[in-house]
Every structure is written in C-alpha cells, then in structure tokens.
Amino acid sequence: MNSIFSVEESKIFKNEEVLFPEYLPELLPHREDKIKQLANNIFPVSRGRKAQNTFLFGSPGTGKTATTKFVFREFEEFSERVKTIYINCWDYKSAHAILSKIAYELEVFVQRRGMSKDEILEKLIEACKKTNKGLVVCLDEVDQLVFRGEEALYDLLRINQYMQNPVCLVFISNNPNVFVDVEPRIKSSLGIEEVEFKPYSLEEMKDILQERVKLAFHSVEDGVVLLAANHAVKSGSDVRVGLECLLRAGRLAEQENSNKVKVEHVKRILSSIKPVKPRILKERISEDERVVLEILEEKKELFSVELYREYCDRVGSPISERAFRDLINHLKETGLIRIKKLKGVKGRARIITPKL
C-alpha cells in the first residue's frame, strides 16, 4: 500500500525554519543604525569600563529582541572578556529568580532553596572577579518586572557597587513609560539611554520579508511578498504577521502540490492571520487571567464588580477581591484590557473592556 505521507523533497520549501519567529537571521535590514547604537553602548564592557545602559522600546515585532540577540551574538564572538545574558521577564519575575538565572549562566552553583539573595549576589560577584569577564544583561519585557516593584532593579544596581567591571543593562518593552513611576533615585542611577524602534514602513517590511523568502522557498510568484508585507503593515507592522503569512501560504501551496507559492495562496490565508503579539501574551498569562479575558471577550464590557462576580461563578476556587484588583491591573499593564474610570459612581467606578 502506498504511504499517505510523501517521501519526496518539498518542491516549495528550501528551509521552512527561517520563517519561524524564533529564527535569528544573519541580516536585519533597516535596523543597522539601532545595531550600531546598541553595540556602541555596550562596547566599553569589553575594555572593562563602565558602559551605557539602554532602554529599547517600540510596538510589537519591530525587531527589539532580534536586534539585541544579534548584537549579543556578535559581541561574544568579538571579545572573550564578555558574557552576555538574555532574560525574558515573563520567565523570571523576581529579583531572586533573575539573580539565580545570572548565576546559572555564569556556572555558579546555586541551591534551589535556602539561598538568600545576598548569598547569590556574593557568589555572582566572586564568579565575575574570577573569570574577569564583563557582564551585559538584557531584561526583555521588563514591564513584567517593574510592575511588581523596583526591588530587582535595585539589586542589579547593587552588583555594580562591588564589582570592578560594572554590569551593563539592556531593557526592552513595548511600553515607553515603564520607568516613569520608578523611584527617581533608582532611575537616575540606571542612567538609561532611550532608543525608539519605530514601526516599519511598507517598503522596509518588503525588504525584510524578501530576505527571508530567498532562504525559505525555491520559487515564489511576483506579488507574494508585497501582499504579505502589506498585511503585516496593516496589522501593526509586526514582522511576525508577515512571516506567518508566508509560512501558511507556503504550506497551502505544498498541500496543493503547486510548483511555487502564488499570490492566490496568500490571498486565501490572509484573513485568518491576526495580530500575533496578543496570542503570545495569552499563552503567558495565568489561568485566572485567561478566564477573565474569556468573559470580557463574550460580554465586551463590564463593571469590575460584575466582572469579579462572573469570574467567581466560573472558577472552582476564586482569588480574593484584593488579588483580583492586582490581576486586573496586570492585564492592563500587559495591554490586554482597558480600564475606564467613571467619576461619581461609587463602588462601580471601573469599566473594563478587552483591548484586542
């Protein structure tokens, strides 16, 4: 019996993986100036000198993470005296978790339990002295950390007091105002330079996708890149949207045994491709937060008291009203909901709507 699976090489894909969002390309068109700026800022670390802390901000899919990872990769290759560490604050949410992660990256043994922050700090500093390496630490999605308080930032700054080679910090967020409410003393010690990542224009998006197309496909009809780029720009200029269009169109072309990716394939999948960032965030939020979003997506708009009541009805063991307020603030901070305050309506003051 013939297998239902094809054993033939793909006629469509040369390398599908270059279309995956986690793929880090060899080239980042239209981010050359940002790459240079970040590289200049962190460069002194390789000379054992104090470097410029940097804050990269801008809307989703504008290349902030990719630029940082790109510069970090090159920097480690360039200098033996440098250790770069990338941390996503969705995965490491406290000062303790972040310090443990840095220790782990420096191959410092930290017991899972029972080690205080100060002990970890001490070990970290010792390890840095021993290896004589300068540290560059990126805290991506840093709003998730600052939202919980300033302790972690303070601890990172504390490392600098004891080390000859100061730690250089790179912060990333969609929210340009992350540091607005941070205590002035901490803010000024951070001495951040801000770098804005503006959304890509249609022409820029086309160039970026074109580079990926060359690596991903054997053959592509004229107009495919333009259509994908246009959809990406219209959905907020997130490159991930364009990449997903190309990937899905490629898969459709393959299913239909076509000899190339055609405009028609892109047209057929286009309307099913929505902004990517909300989906990424929804995978990261807690179960309770997911229930709240589900309710809001159904009801569109609710007073916070009504929302809490509805939430309690739906889950087995609901969190307290106090904790619920924190949860709502977290969803707002993450950009998934809007809160409207009504003046003069006592007890019913907050109206919540889903943002996306």
Ligand SMILES: Nc1ncnc2c1ncn2[C@@H]1O[C@H](COP(=O)(O)OP(=O)(O)OP(=O)(O)O)[C@@H](O)[C@H]1O
């Ligand atoms: N200039 C570029 N050239 C090539 N690929 C790019 C460029 N900018 C972004 N990309 C690609 O787009 C995708 C999203 O980029 P990235 O993760 O850096 O966005 P981001 O700004 O960090 O977004 P978010 O704020 O949602 O985290 C990645 O796959 C990345 O490789």
Ligand SMILES: [Mg+2]
């Ligand atoms: Mg990112």
